[in-house]
Amino acid sequence: MLCTNLDLLDTPVSESFDRITRMASVIFNLPIAAVSLTDVDRQWFKSRVGVDHQTIPRDRAPCAQVAESTEVLVIPDMAKDDCYKYSPLGKSGIRFYAGAPLVTRDGFGLGALCVLGTLPRETTTEEIASLTDLAAMVMAQIELQHAFGRIDPISGLPNRTQFSDDISDIGQEDTGDIQRFAVLIDLAETKQIDHLSRVLGPAEIDRGVREAARFLRMRLDGRTAYHISATQFAVVTTERVREK
Structure with a gap:
């Protein structure tokens, strides 16, 4: 569907x-x-x-x-x-x-x-x-x-579509001894967010998402954060492979 x-x-x-x-x-x-x-x-x-x-x-x-x-x-x-x-x-x-x-x-x-x-x-x-x-x-x-959009209108971060495309591009790169990981960050479970939205109102949930996006921008030191679902974010990080 x-x-x-x-x-x-x-x-x-x-x-x-x-x-x-x-x-x-x-x-x-x-x-x-x-x-x-x-x-x-x-x-x-x-x-x-x-x-x-x-x-x-x-x-x-x-x-x-x-x-x-x-x-x-x-x-x-x-x-x-x-x-x-x-x-x-x-x-x-x-x-x-x-x-x-x-x-x-x-x-x-x-x-x-x-x-x-x-x-x-x-x-x-x-x-x-x-x-x-x-x-x-x-x-x-x-x-x-x-x-169709690539930027989430609430958080202002690249959305799931952009994340998928970027991950696909990264997978085709020759990174040598560098490994990349996608770290997923959940603000809360969907049922919890739905309950809070009913109690506090959707506008308050949107405000929380914007605050989370602002915090990620401040802490990621130039790395890109993605807003991939209503209350879930993703960050691509790297780590050098250690020789055995």
Whole structure:
């Protein structure tokens, strides 16, 4: 799955995504909004407002249809929709759904930015245009942080893509009696970060990441630190091989 290749699934919450989700909820005046990513058998919420659970089954999930079709989907009343009235969302009391696709530059659907409500309603052309624009903003964040950019926007350090390329280049060099090692530094486990983010807020986690990046720059004496996942850094170090 492309979402897996981009390291999007099961990552900590991020204020850059939550901000867009909140905007969608406000524009539609609806209690629930989410950035929903399509996995093999589930929809995983990278960002969510008004819902506690972070995943639902992919089977009969409207966001899965949006990802597959890469088209906007509006369900004015799920209770009257033959396809979705008995779906997990329909059974949970959701009546209204609107989702705009998250589409890569190559045309692959990753999921949807969606809004949901417990009452039937119609949509306006302006609302759908706004939802589509917000979905494009989500994709801009995804591309910047995970796919096309080389600098992480939060830490300002080279990201996983740059790290992979640099490691590949190093592997092709003739280093003689010099060995190189990649040292990985974890700020915390993903579950711990997710819990702290819920308690303190995503902005506080981002602040901690920036502080960690600043500390590494000060201590590494010219060596490059990489920000390779949400709260994980890497440093390439060298050591001369001792003769036996």
